[in-house]
Amino acid sequence: xxxxxxxxxxxxxxxxxxxxxxxxxxxxxxxxxxxxxxxxxxxxxxxxxxxxxxxxxxxxxxxxxxxxxxxxxxxxxxxxxxxxxxxxxxxxxxxxxxxxxxxxxxxxxxxxxxxxxxxxxxxxxxxxxxxxxxxxxxxxxxxxxxxxxxxxxxxxxxxxxxxxxxxxxxxxxxxxxxxxxxxxxxxxxxxxxxxxxxxxxxxxxxxxxxxxxxxxxxxxxxxxxxxxxxxxxxxxxxxxxxxxxxxxxxxxxxxxxxxxxxxxxxxxxxxxxxxxxxxxxxxxxxxxxxxxxxxxxxxxxxxxxxxxxxxxxxxxxxxxxxxxxxxxxxxxxxxxxxxxxxxxxxxxxxxxxxxxxxxxxxxxxxxxxxxxxxxxxxxxxxxxxxxxxxxxxxxxxxxxxxxxxxxxxxxxxxxxxxxxxxxxxxxxxxxxxxxxxxxxxxxxxxxxxxxxxxxxxxxxxxxxxxxxxxxxxxxxxxxxxxxxxxxxxxxxxxxxxxxxxxxx
Amino acid sequence: xxxxxxxxxxxxxxxxxxxxxxxxxxxxxxxxxxxxxxxxxxxxxxxxxxxxxxxxxxxxxxxxxxxxxxxxxxxxxxxxxxxxxxxxxxxxxxxxxxxxxxxxxxxxxxxxxxxxxxxxxxxxxxxxxxxxxxxxxxxxxxxxxxxxxxxx
Numbered sequence: 001x002x003x004x005x006x007x008x009x010x011x012x013x014x015x016x017x018x019x020x021x022x023x024x025x026x027x028x029x030x031x032x033x034x035x036x037x038x039x040x041x042x043x044x045x046x047x048x049x050x051x052x053x054x055x056x057x058x059x060x061x062x063x064x065x066x067x068x069x070x071x072x073x074x075x076x077x078x079x080x081x082x083x084x085x086x087x088x089x090x091x092x093x094x095x096x097x098x099x100x101x102x103x104x105x106x107x108x109x110x111x112x113x114x115x116x117x118x119x120x121x122x123x124x125x126x127x128x129x130x131x132x133x134x135x136x137x138x139x140x141x142x143x144x145x146x147x148x149x150x151x152x153x154x155x156x157x158x159x160x161x162x163x164x165x166x167x168x169x170x171x172x173x174x175x176x177x178x179x180x181x182x183x184x185x186x187x188x189x190x191x192x193x194x195x196x197x198x199x200x201x202x203x204x205x206x207x208x209x210x211x212x213x214x215x216x217x218x219x220x221x222x223x224x225x226x227x228x229x230x231x232x233x234x235x236x237x238x239x240x241x242x243x244x245x246x247x248x249x250x251x252x253x254x255x256x257x258x259x260x261x262x263x264x265x266x267x268x269x270x271x272x273x274x275x276x277x278x279x280x281x282x283x284x285x286x287x288x289x290x291x292x293x294x295x296x297x298x299x300x301x302x303x304x305x306x307x308x309x310x311x312x313x314x315x316x317x318x319x320x321x322x323x324x325x326x327x328x329x330x331x332x333x334x335x336x337x338x339x340x341x342x343x344x345x346x347x348x349x350x351x352x353x354x355x356x357x358x359x360x361x362x363x364x365x366x367x368x369x370x371x372x373x374x375x376x377x378x379x380x381x382x383x384x385x386x387x388x389x390x391x392x393x394x395x396x397x398x399x400x401x402x403x404x405x406x407x408x409x410x411x412x413x414x415x416x417x418x419x420x421x422x423x424x425x426x427x428x429x430x431x432x433x434x435x436x437x438x439x440x441x442x443x444x445x446x447x448x449x450x451x452x453x454x455x456x457x458x459x460x461x462x463x464x465x466x467x468x469x470x471x472x473x474x475x476x477x478x479x480x481x482x483x484x485x486x487x488x489x490x491x492x493x494x495x496x497x498x499x500x501x502x503x504x
Numbered sequence: 505x506x507x508x509x510x511x512x513x514x515x516x517x518x519x520x521x522x523x524x525x526x527x528x529x530x531x532x533x534x535x536x537x538x539x540x541x542x543x544x545x546x547x548x549x550x551x552x553x554x555x556x557x558x559x560x561x562x563x564x565x566x567x568x569x570x571x572x573x574x575x576x577x578x579x580x581x582x583x584x585x586x587x588x589x590x591x592x593x594x595x596x597x598x599x600x601x602x603x604x605x606x607x608x609x610x611x612x613x614x615x616x617x618x619x620x621x622x623x624x625x626x627x628x629x630x631x632x633x634x635x636x637x638x639x640x641x642x643x644x645x646x647x648x649x650x651x652x653x654x655x656x
Binding site for chain 1: 550602
């Protein structure tokens with residue numbers, strides 16, 4: 001009953017005119033950045049951070065979260081109509097969605113994608129409101145050794161679930177951790193790798209690095225290809241799916257919800273993995289798997305639902321534990337910190353109006369998004385008619401201004417450009433970027449908890465296995481390490497691993 | 505050169521940089537680990553992974569051409585032009601101010617990368633430069649440098 005009472009209070013916050021307006025702006029902007037290839041939710045959120053400076057924390061997070069889950073809705077549009085994923089999680093939708101467009105069923109694919117996204121998103125929020133407070137209550141019991149063990153297993157999971165092999169992802173995590181050590185040491189005040197540059201005393205900014213490797217890096221990669229792209233036109237009446245398509249979609253939508261919700265709790269590119277796993281599952285369950293790749297609606301319904309459910313459940317570790325599971329939640333965390341709110345175990349009990357206001361606003365946002373993405377999809381498709389050679393300079397400007405706006409620093413623009421080149425290089429070299437970014441933001445906490453643990457125990461490592469929680473987490477980490485070593489040595493790959501490799 | 509070897513060079517470079525600049529940091533004791541422990545350990549691990557990937561990255565006989573980094577570098581002309589123009593924008597942003605710098609920046613991109621004719625590129629640059637300035641400063645209240653054109 002507590003949950004329902006709290007949700008009621010949350011709706012009182014979310015249903016004020018101001019917060020509905022902010023939720024609408026977030027969802028609208030999220031749909032736009034999701035549709036436009038190369039921007040994505042990360043740049044979309046970073047760009048609007050300065051606009052939140054005059055708002056309270058609740059309004060700010062309602063708008064920024066709207067961009068995050070709104071981008072998941074919008075990302076499918078370019079995948080289905082242009083064979084270009086607007087957002088990384090929508091890569092899978094290209095496989096069946098674009099084939100449906102070529103057969104004249106693109107409208108139905110868009111409808112099912114939006115409908116599945118709505119169901120996945122709404123059920124995902126229900127899971128969030130029950131699980132996040134529970135997780136936060138448990139996490140209050142965590143001291144430095146438990147937190148260190150939790151972060152260690154998070155990194156090993158990141159390595160396990162990233163694109164490519166575990167041992168290909170680990171150096172990316174190490175690189176992210178090393179960059180995370182730049183700046184003043186939090187325990188002793190010693191400067192590390194700053195070379196006397198004042199702007200680096202607080203560390204290398206997360207936003208310029210994330211915007212660089214994702215935004216600029218993506219644009220640099222995209223401009224290698226032809227700058228001329230074509231979008232298919234969709235009429236309103238073409239949006240209606242046939243009875244057979246609707247019937248075929250129900251199963252994938254509900255399976256995608258469950259799968260996406262569970263995968264979203266894991267760190268790394270969880271929403272990308274969720275859509276791949278859902279596609280593989282649907283193909284395996286299908287009576288006609290040989291037809292996948294020719295435009296099967298199940299291949300759109302499952303993955304699109306899964307990535308939306310994953311984007312909602314990804315908020316659970318972010319809000320309940322203070323551990324962002326992806327780059328976009330990490331930017332939201334920075335925005336909350338700017339507003340003096342620290343996500344973590346005490347967040348829900350200390351800031352109930354922010355948490356429950358956000359949860360309630362996500363229900364409202366999902367209704368707004370289904371309206372934006374179904375009857376109004378034609379309006380958004382017009383955005384895709386703008387030639388890419390006109391669009392990409394504007395996207396670059398958005399990334400540059402979004403970065404500059406946060407601290408008004410040219411040094412951060414230089415970091416943005418260098419990160420962009422690095423992101424481009426890593427794309428070329430087939431190394432996964434998401435673990436690098438996450439390691440950079442979680443790394444300082446990991447180092448701090450490791451050192452605090454040893455200080456508390458007087459230098460004895462036994463502190464890490466004295467507590468049952470850290471013992472279990474470290475044990476699981478060991479098992480995962482062994483499993484990854486086995487995976488790296490064995491020649492045969494699982495089907496979902498093959499799917500990820502094919503996407504690369 | 506293979507992609508693995510290309511990656512190994514990045515990891516080795518970062519690892520060696522980390523080693524050089526963390527070696528002077530205090531390591532402390534086990535009961536009070538110093539600020540150098542974490543970066544030094546990470547740098548050693550990065551060097552180790554860099555060496556492993558370097559060894560793994562030799563081109564095997566009959567391997568596909570797309571594994572080769574050389575072919576990819578040859579496709580990098582347009583991205584390099586964009587990086588150059590963006591670097592110039594960053595340098596000129598504060599001296600010139602956002603409005604002027606963004607018009608010049610988008611003009612350079614429209615003419616040098618998108619290959620529009622001079623007048624088309626100029627018209628698009630003025631429209632997008634001025635439009636983005638109005639959107640960011642008036643709608644989003646984004647703080648942008650005024651530069652030489654103080655009135656903007």
